[in-house]
Amino acid sequence: MIAEDVLCPFCGCLCDDIKVEVEEGKIVGVKRACRLGSSKILGHERTTAPMIRVDGELLETTYEEAYDQAAQILKEAKRPLLYGWCSTVCETAKLGILLAEEVGGVVDSTATVCHGPSIIGIEEKGMAGATLGQIKNRADLIVFWGANPAEAHPRHTVRYSSNARGMFTPDGRGGRKVIVVDVRETRTAKNADKFILIKPGTDYEVLSALRMIVQGKGEIVPETVAGVAKSDLEEAAAMMLAAKFGVVLIGLGLTHSRGRYKNVDNALSLVADLNGFTKFVVMAMRGHYNVAGFGQVCAWSTGFPMAVDLSRGAPYFNPGETAACDLLAKREADAMMVVAADPASNFPRATVGGMVEIPVIQIDPFPNPTTLLADVVIPTAVCGIEAEGTAYRMDGLSLRMKKVVDSPYPTDEEAVREILDRVRRLSDDN
Amino acid sequence: MIIEGGIVYDPRNGILGEEMEISIEDGRVVEESRDGDKIDARGMLVMPGGLDAHAHIAGAKVNTGRIMRPEDGRRGTEARTKLLRPQTGYTVPNCYAIGYRYARLGYTTAFEAATPILEARHTHEELEEIPIVDKGALTLFGNNWEVLECVRDGDLGKLAAFVAWGLRASRGYGVKVVNPGGGEAWGFGGNVKGIDDPVPNFDVTPRQIIRGLMRANEALGLPHSVHLHTNNLGKPGNYETTLETLRAVEDIAASRDRQVLHVTHMQFSAYGGTGWRDFESKAPEIADYFNRHQQFTMDMGQLIFGSATTMTADAPLEYGNARLLKAKWSNHDIELEESSGVVPLVYGRKMPINAIQWAIGLELALLTEDPWQMIMTTDHPNGGPFVNYPEVVALLMSRPKREEELKTLHELASKRSSLPSIEREMGWNDIAIVTRAGPAKILGLEEKGHLGMGADGDVSIYDIDPEKIDPSKDHEKVKAALSRAKYTIKGGEVVVRNGELVAVPQGKTYWVEASVPEDEAAKVRADLVDKFAKYYSIQISNYMVQDAYVTSPRIVRAGVI
Numbered sequence: 001m002i003a004e005d006v007l008c009p010f011c012g013c014l015c016d017d018i019k020v021e022v023e024e025g026k027i028v029g030v031k032r033a034c035r036l037g038s039s040k041i042l043g044h045e046r047t048t049a050p051m052i053r054v055d056g057e058l059l060e061t062t063y064e065e066a067y068d069q070a071a072q073i074l075k076e077a078k079r080p081l082l083y084g085w086c087s088t089v090c091e092t093a094k095l096g097i098l099l100a101e102e103v104g105g106v107v108d109s110t111a112t113v114c115h116g117p118s119i120i121g122i123e124e125k126g127m128a129g130a131t132l133g134q135i136k137n138r139a140d141l142i143v144f145w146g147a148n149p150a151e152a153h154p155r156h157t158v159r160y161s162s163n164a165r166g167m168f169t170p171d172g173r174g175g176r177k178v179i180v181v182d183v184r185e186t187r188t189a190k191n192a193d194k195f196i197l198i199k200p201g202t203d204y205e206v207l208s209a210l211r212m213i214v215q216g217k218g219e220i221v222p223e224t225v226a227g228v229a230k231s232d233l234e235e236a237a238a239m240m241l242a243a244k245f246g247v248v249l250i251g252l253g254l255t256h257s258r259g260r261y262k263n264v265d266n267a268l269s270l271v272a273d274l275n276g277f278t279k280f281v282v283m284a285m286r287g288h289y290n291v292a293g294f295g296q297v298c299a300w301s302t303g304f305p306m307a308v309d310l311s312r313g314a315p316y317f318n319p320g321e322t323a324a325c326d327l328l329a330k331r332e333a334d335a336m337m338v339v340a341a342d343p344a345s346n347f348p349r350a351t352v353g354g355m356v357e358i359p360v361i362q363i364d365p366f367p368n369p370t371t372l373l374a375d376v377v378i379p380t381a382v383c384g385i386e387a388e389g390t391a392y393r394m395d396g397l398s399l400r401m402k403k404v405v406d407s408p409y410p411t412d413e414e415a416v417r418e419i420l421d422r423v424r425r426l427s428d429d430n
Numbered sequence: 431m432i433i434e435g436g437i438v439y440d441p442r443n444g445i446l447g448e449e450m451e452i453s454i455e456d457g458r459v460v461e462e463s464r465d466g467d468k469i470d471a472r473g474m475l476v477m478p479g480g481l482d483a484h485a486h487i488a489g490a491k492v493n494t495g496r497i498m499r500p501e502d503g504r505r506g507t508e509a510r511t512k513l514l515r516p517q518t519g520y521t522v523p524n525c526y527a528i529g530y531r532y533a534r535l536g537y538t539t540a541f542e543a544a545t546p547i548l549e550a551r552h553t554h555e556e557l558e559e560i561p562i563v564d565k566g567a568l569t570l571f572g573n574n575w576e577v578l579e580c581v582r583d584g585d586l587g588k589l590a591a592f593v594a595w596g597l598r599a600s601r602g603y604g605v606k607v608v609n610p611g612g613g614e615a616w617g618f619g620g621n622v623k624g625i626d627d628p629v630p631n632f633d634v635t636p637r638q639i640i641r642g643l644m645r646a647n648e649a650l651g652l653p654h655s656v657h658l659h660t661n662n663l664g665k666p667g668n669y670e671t672t673l674e675t676l677r678a679v680e681d682i683a684a685s686r687d688r689q690v691l692h693v694t695h696m697q698f699s700a701y702g703g704t705g706w707r708d709f710e711s712k713a714p715e716i717a718d719y720f721n722r723h724q725q726f727t728m729d730m731g732q733l734i735f736g737s738a739t740t741m742t743a744d745a746p747l748e749y750g751n752a753r754l755l756k757a758k759w760s761n762h763d764i765e766l767e768e769s770s771g772v773v774p775l776v777y778g779r780k781m782p783i784n785a786i787q788w789a790i791g792l793e794l795a796l797l798t799e800d801p802w803q804m805i806m807t808t809d810h811p812n813g814g815p816f817v818n819y820p821e822v823v824a825l826l827m828s829r830p831k832r833e834e835e836l837k838t839l840h841e842l843a844s845k846r847s848s849l850p851s852i853e854r855e856m857g858w859n860d861i862a863i864v865t866r867a868g869p870a871k872i873l874g875l876e877e878k879g880h881l882g883m884g885a886d887g888d889v890s891i892y893d894i895d896p897e898k899i900d901p902s903k904d905h906e907k908v909k910a911a912l913s914r915a916k917y918t919i920k921g922g923e924v925v926v927r928n929g930e931l932v933a934v935p936q937g938k939t940y941w942v943e944a945s946v947p948e949d950e951a952a953k954v955r956a957d958l959v960d961k962f963a964k965y966y967s968i969q970i971s972n973y974m975v976q977d978a979y980v981t982s983p984r985i986v987r988a989g990v991i
Contacts, residue, residue, distance in 0.1 A: 005969040016972045090555070101510055119497065126498045126752070126760035126772065131548065133765025133967030138617055160967055167575075167965050168631075244618055272759060275749060279619030281763065299496045300525045300556050303503035303518030313509025314516050315524075317500055390555065396490055396762070398552045399968065400976050 007401045008037040009087065009384030012286030012394035013153050013160070020385075020404050027385070027405060034154035040382075047367045047379035058377060063410065063418070070337070070361045070376045071422030077335035077359075079311065080105035083324045084341030084363075086114075086288035089389025089401060092412040093297040096339060097308075099420045102427070104311040106333070108324040109294040110287075110341050111306050117255040118284040119295065119305055120319060121264025128271050130247070130281040131395045132159070137166030138279075141243035143179045145267060146203065146253020147285045150187035156285070161249065162191065168245075177239055181206065182253060194236055201258035202226030206233070207266040213237040214273055241277050248282045255284075286394035289384070293392035328354030337361040337419075340383075340412060344369035363415050378415050381407035389413065431455070431922055432463050433889060436471030437896050439862040440478060442871070442880035446859045447896055452476065454887035457921040461883060469924070473895040474916060477862050478879050479538030479888030480819075483869035484657075484694050484729050485810040487528050488542045488556035488567065490549045491741040494760050494772050495522040495811070499739060502774070514931060521739040521774070521811035529561035529934070531817050533925050536890025536915035539870075539878055539937075540816075542567040543657070543694065543809075544608060544743050546768045547574075547973075548966075550600035554979040557939055562925055564878075564886075564984070566940035568657050569602030570743055571643055573613030575766045575965075576957060578632040581642035588957075590646040591950035594989060595958075597652075599974040601941040601983070604654035604873070605647050608743035608768070609661055610639040616769040621746040625661055625675055636661050637678050648685040650944045652988050653874025655684065655727075657692045664747050666703035669712035672696075673719055676726060684725060692872055695731025695809035697791035709783055711790045711847035717797035727872050728798070729805035732791035732822050733784065734814025735777050741812065745769035766965055777814070785843035792825055792832065793847055796854045801863040805872060820912035823865070826856040828905035858896050874986075875940070887922035890915050938984040945989030 006018040010033075020041060021029030030038045050066035051058040074080050082100045085093045086109055100107040111119060121127075135142075142162045149156040157163045165172040180192040181203075189195045198206050202225075209225040212218060214237050223230050240246055248271055254263045267282060274280035286292050295305035302308045304317035307324070320326060324343070327333040328351035335358055344352055345368060355373050362374035365382045381387040386407035392398045410418070433452040438445050453463035486492055496503060496519065505520035506527065517527035532540055540560075545553040545567045557565050571577050571593060580589035593605060611622040611629035620630060625637040644656045660675055662668040672693065684690040693699065700716045703709040720726055740751060745761055748771025752759030760772040777784040791813065798804050806823070810816040824831055829852075836844055844850045856864070870879020877886045894911035901908045914929030925933045962970040 005971045007972070016968050094559075098515075101516065122498050122760070123500050124758070126758035128759065128761040130761075130763035131765045131967065133965065134617065134763040136967055137765060137965055165964075272752070275619065276753070279617070281761065295497065296493055296552070296555075299493050300559060302516065303496055303507075303522075303524045304500060305497045310510075310516070314507040315503070315518050316507075317503065390551070392552075396552075397549065397968070398555065399972055400551070400978070 003402065003404045006404055007384055007391065007399055008033050008041065009289050009382065009401065010037040010040050011153050011289055012292065013156050014289050014391055014393040014399060015155055015159060016399055022405055025405055036154060041385060045367060046365055047371065047377060050379060051377040053375040066376050066378050067418040067422055070378065070419045071426060073335050073359045073361060073376065074103045074337065074419065075423055075426045077103070079327065079332050080335040080337065081324055081327050081333040082107045082337045083343060084110060084339040085294040086110040086291035086341055088340035088412040089290060089383045089391055090293045090297045091389045092339065092416055093294045094301065095413060095416040095420055097298060097301045099416060099423065100310050102420060102423050106309045106311070106322055106327055107298065108307045109291060111291055111295060112323045112325060113346050114252065114287050114291065115255055115284045116306060116319065116323070117261035118250065118264045120261035121268055124265045125268040125272065127268055128275060128281050129283055129395065131397055132393070135247050136160050136164040136169065138168050138245040139247045140169065140175060141177045141239060141246040143181065143246065143248045144188055145181045145248055145250050147249050147251025148182065148186040148188045149285065153285060179236055179239060194239065196228055196232055196236060199227045203254050203257055203263045204259040204266055207263065207270055209233050210237055211270050211273055214241065214270070240274055243278055246274065246278065246280045249285050250282065251285045283395060290391035292394055292396060293390065296392050325351045331357065333358060335359045338370055339363045339416065342368040342370045344373050363412055365409065379409050380412045380415050381409045383412060387411040431465060431467040431469065433469045433471050433476060433891065436474045436476030436891060438476045438881065439858050440881040441859050441863045442867040443882045452881055452889060454919070454922040457887050459881050459883055459885045459887055469917060471891050475858065475892040475894050475896050477890050478866045478881050478885070479890050479918065479920065480536050480865050481869040481879055482532070482537055482540040482807065482816060483805050483873050484543045484807045485540055485816055486543055486741050486812070487540055487810070488560065489545050489553035490762060491770050491772055492522060492556065494762065495739045495741055498758055498760050498772065499774055502737065502739065513934060521737055521815050525556055525559035526561060529563055530931055533562045533918045533920065533931060534914055534929060535817070535819055535912065536892065536918050537563065538888035538918065538920045539564045541565060541603065541873065544568060544570055544606050545600060545602065546570050546764045547596050547600040548764050548767055550602065551975050551979055554601060554939070554975055558979065558981060561934045562920055562937055564937040564940065566603035567600070568604045568606035569596055569600045570606050570608060570768050571596060572607035572610035572639055573768050576961065577639065577643065578614065578629060578634050581638050582632060582634045586642065586645055586649065587950045588953050589642055590649045590990065591946040591954045593646045594650060594944035594946045595951070595954050597942050597944060601939070601975045601980050603940050603942050604652060604657055605643055606657045607640060607643055608659040609663065609747070610636040612661060612746055613743060613769040616745045617763060622661055624671055625678060640675065641679060641682065644679055644682050644691060648682065648690070649990055650988055651685045652942060652944060653986055654872070655689050655692050657694055659694055659742065659744060660699045663698045663744055666701050666705050666709045668699055668701050669715055672699040672716060676719060676723065680723070686874065688874055689727040689872060690725045693726065693728045695807065695812065696728040696794050697731035697733060697787060697813065700790050700794060706783060709786060709846070711786055711793060713790045713793035714797055714848050717794055720798050720803055724800065724803065727803045728794065729807040730791045730795050731807060731809040731813050733777055733788045734808055734818040734821065735779050735784070735788065736814065737776050738814050739772065739774045739811045741772040743768050743770045745771040748773045751775065765967060766961065779839050782840045782842040785840040786846045788839065789843045789847035789849040793849050793852065795826055795864065796852045801860045802868050802871065804864050805869045806864040820909045823861055823912055824905040824909040827861065827901035827908060829853060829855050830902060831905040855902050887919060889919040891917040936982055938982045939980050940984045940986060941980065942986045942988055947990065
């Protein structure tokens with residue numbers, strides 16, 4: 001059997017044209033997906049049974065025991081942190097937020113160490129965006145800034161951006177210009193018409209110089225800016241102004257270097273400025289396939305897209321105080337539930353230190369470094385392959401992920417609901 | 431349940447302030463109820479549940495408003511309770527606050543005013559999270575490539591089939607048209623300047639798009655008419671575009687007993703002047719036209735002073751707002767279908783333009799003689815948040831209140847509008863029409879907006895005695911009573927008692943399933959297969975909103991076969 005138009009549960013491209021070949025309930029082949037997506041769809045090492053840490057060692061247990069233990073940990077904690085939600089469906093996130101309300105916890109997503117600064121930039125400026133199809137059909141200039149889709153979003157260029165063909169872009173790559181701004185010559189940069197090599201941590205200066213040139217104030221820009229020749233910036237600005245439809249695609253190079261959300265603010269401002277001359281849009285190249293979805297669910301449920309403290313009953317949002325890293329670095333969190341994420345690999349060392357000292361519950365189909373720190377491990381089905389549900393693409397478009405094969409494991413949604421039910425029962429008992 | 435002793439206003443059934451009993455059983459108004467539950471409404475005002483026919487309450491642009499405005503989220507926060515989820519936000523409340531606040535006002539139905547087909551799944555995800563009220567969403571068609579091509583080719587049959595398909599794909603209730611042609615032009619940063627300005631690359635004009643969609647709407651016999659946001663909205667001098675648009679469709683007849691066109695948030699389309707300096711009200715001209723043309727309806731789009739979040743599929747308008755006000759600006763273009771924008775702003779009493787805009791909304795409502803042609807709205811949250819509806823009702827019912835307010839405004843509100851000279855004060859019957867019976871009739875919701883046999887058991891009861899109180903003098907009491915319903919009854923269940931929520935049921939979602947001839951449907955399918963293969967960024971099989979996103983549907987049938 002071939003399952004058609006399957007959504008890929010890997011990156012923020014959320015490709016929805018995948019063909020998955022299934023024989024006797026097992027996936028035996030994947031077509032159209034990139035190697036990152038194929039690897040996930042074909043499957044790899046799984047956690048095969050729920051586990052509880054006893055005397056320093058993870059021992060297999062029953063789901064009932066694991067859920068009971070997880071509920072007990074969350075119920076007893078004074079400042080539980082419920083973190084992750086990027087590689088699961090929105091239905092899980094909805095229940096996770098309800099659980100955070102129920103235990104008076106803090107809920108945060110992987111955006112906090114990813115495009116969180118982009119979201120704060122949007123709070124400062126707003127964002128002039130578009131769906132990916134709009135870029136495919138219209139964009140004649142693509143700017144990748146601190147983004148390397150050739151490695152991180154392999155089908156982005158073909159499906160949506162530099163190499164895509166659409167209504168007003170029938171010649172694909174041949175009819176487009178591509179500018180890459182990065183700190184090293186990436187594979188994406190090798191495909192560019194114009195590559196601007198900047199020193200690490202100078203994005204803000206380079207963006208500011210471009211904004212001045214675009215606004216006709218180029219005479220006050222020095223001959224070199226952060227090591228970039230003014231003539232290169234003038235050429236890039238001229239390409240931007242000559243475009244009929246330009247797009248700036250921003251990656252972690254911008255959010256993870258000095259300046260962070262201010263870099264994003266400046267990039268969003270450049271795009272707003274350019275709209276005074278021509279049409280320009282901007283988009284964050286979101287990493288995990290549904291990190292955008294958690295932000296949406298969290299915003300409509302609590303009013304805020306991430307880092308929401310529910311300990312007072314009313315949502316309170318103040319990144320720097322209420323983000324996952326803040327709670328761990330300051331040793332505030334006294335328990336942590338990790339759903340569909342791997343903070344042990346991705347968090348700064350000081351915050352991982354915070355995780356070591358507190359009980360950690362992991363809900364995830366796969367073992368990862370977070371498993372090594374976890375006290376309760378609950379294996380689940382892989383969303384988009386073994387469980388259906390909603391995910392939001394990097395451009396904010398929501399799509400329904402399919403279930404292609406059965407799984408012996410509960411879904412993330414079921415696991416969170418089981419814990420929520422138990423927490424409620426414990427509350428009733430008191 | 432029996433509601434006893436209240437003074438009932440049910441204009442659709444000709445009941446104008448009579449003391450009478452209302453019986454509800456199994457969620458509907460019945461002759462006689464046997465369950466024994468009684469509500470004592472003696473000395474109170476009883477009306478059908480309020481119905482908001484135009485508000486932006488769910489979907490991508492609403493959530494964009496929340497995400498870009500953490501400063502708004504901090505307003506109006508309320509902690510969760512055993513019954514209620516937490517509440518945040520004033521202009522862009524979270525989903526739970528939307529449902530709770532409507533219920534507290536005595537409103538039991540609210541329609542999201544604009545959803546693109548491609549992003550309708552998101553809209554329904556949020557509608558599902560809004561508790562208590564029944565809801566629906568109007569679907570955007572005015573810049574859709576398939577629409578533009580059908581109109582260009584003069585293929586009305588195919589256009590109607592596409593409208594039916596689009597409503598089904600989006601689980602939408604009606605045809606919304608926003609700045610027709612302008613949204614497509616915005617794809618390359620342009621706009622259209624009037625109803626005869628051709629849309630770049632498509633060889634059609636806004637006039638043709640509006641006429642085509644109205645004729646398709648009437649060919650399908652949809653419960654609601656086309657719901658139009660005019661070209662040039664928000665610009666000085668735009669009343670001429672508005673009147674030109676209406677004159678361009680005078681020959682089209684409605685297929686049902688309702689208007690043939692609803693022009694929405696008219697306040698934003700009734701402007702005179704050649705620029706902001708000589709900006710003035712042209713509400714009298716618009717109202718005069720409506721008084722002579724009963725086939726059209728409008729809603730107010732009343733402005734409320736203070737914070738607002740403007741959000742619309744009229745993306746070039748939002749870009750203009752952001753430039754003018756140096757404000758935060760979000761834009762979102764939707765491939766092949768629409769564009770949109772979000773800009774927060776503050777309306778000031780001493781700002782000449784805002785003060786005149788405030789007067790225009792009231793002029794429109796008071797100068798339009800037939801209240802059945804008018805719906806009270808603030809175009810939430812564009813003119814201001816819906817929680818201010820009691821303020822608007824008080825303004826409509828009290829000339830002294832209007833005079834008091836005018837004294838606090840920039841003087842141009844009095845000089846550039848006719849509001850100071852308007853004597854009319856609406857009565858409770860008018861209010862029941864512009865907030866209940868009228869919007870239900872205009873949307874074509876037969877079981878809503880009245881309390882006749884078989885109507886939905888949606889009732890609002892306010893602690894105010896219409897026989898004893900003079901709303902003209904006691905406008906503060908009117909506003910206070912309407913702000914916190916004594917009882918709100920939704921589908922026969924008491925959801926608000928003494929202004930507090932006591933139950934949180936899940937409402938229904940209305941959508942329209944319109945049948946079309948198979949040969950026309952086949953032509954549309956062929957077009958769409960081609961469009962998805964070449965232009966959309968997703969597969970056609972993943973496009974339609976699935977059943978999982980509309981868990982309590984109320985499907986209304988229409989169509990040509």
